[in-house]
Amino acid sequence: MGKLRNIGLVINPKRPLAAVVLPELIDWLRRHELQFTCYFTSQPENIMATICSTATPEELHHTDMVMALGGDGTLLTAARLIGERHIPILGINVGSLKGDFYTQERLVLEAQHPDGGKIVGLNDIVLLPKEPGRLLQFWVWVDNEYVANFSADGFIISTPTGSQMGS
Structure with missing residues (x-):
């Protein structure tokens, strides 16, 4: 930088x-x-x-x-x-200042639609079909390396940051 x-x-x-x-x-x-x-x-x-x-x-x-x-x-x-x-x-x-801080690099997710559209998520990404009950086809890549593909009626993937939101 x-x-x-x-x-x-x-x-x-x-x-x-x-x-x-x-x-x-x-x-x-x-x-x-x-x-x-x-x-x-x-x-x-x-x-x-x-x-x-x-x-x-x-x-x-x-x-x-x-x-x-x-x-x-x-x-x-x-x-x-x-x-x-x-x-x-x-x-x-600015809600509860304590005067202490630290820096962290956080994992960011990216999802890409076959038409080229992209979304980025810091917490999570939720992918759902336009019509409930329809199956979608997913291909999963991590750091540009193919991992898996599958069909499902939705997909939620979370970063370590986002996985704490439900607790």
């Missing part, structure tokens, strides 16, 4: 602490001469709307890193917005 120049901010404006953290973060970014763009997960109704203009999801695709201010849902939104691009995401939990 090269030098960071352009930071994407994905912000949950419904988190009260986000309104406190965002001005400080923007001040820090400016002091370090970093460009930034903001994407709000919903319409901001407070000071956040005045200090940071709203970006489109496509503008996040041109950032060197994304910072997600919110909780788990905001982090998942950021992952969905950047899709299969290899852009690192830094989650800033």
Whole structure:
């Protein structure tokens, strides 16, 4: 990863602490001469709307890193917005800040339709037929290596991140 120049901010404006953290973060970014763009997960109704203009999801695709201010849902939104691009995401939990953090590389899933369409999942991918009861044909590849093929009326595959959601 090269030098960071352009930071994407994905912000949950419904988190009260986000309104406190965002001005400080923007001040820090400016002091370090970093460009930034903001994407709000919903319409901001407070000071956040005045200090940071709203970006489109496509503008996040041109950032060197994304910072997600919110909780788990905001982090998942950021992952969905950047899709299969290899852009690192830094989650800033503004629900219960403790001051400690760690970094992790997470497994990402990709599913491809025979027509070329792709979807990417951080937690899981669920594949179902348009019409209930119909069988679908699946081919499974791991790291570009063929594993198996089978027919089923649906398919759920989960990453270690997503497998914890049901517990």
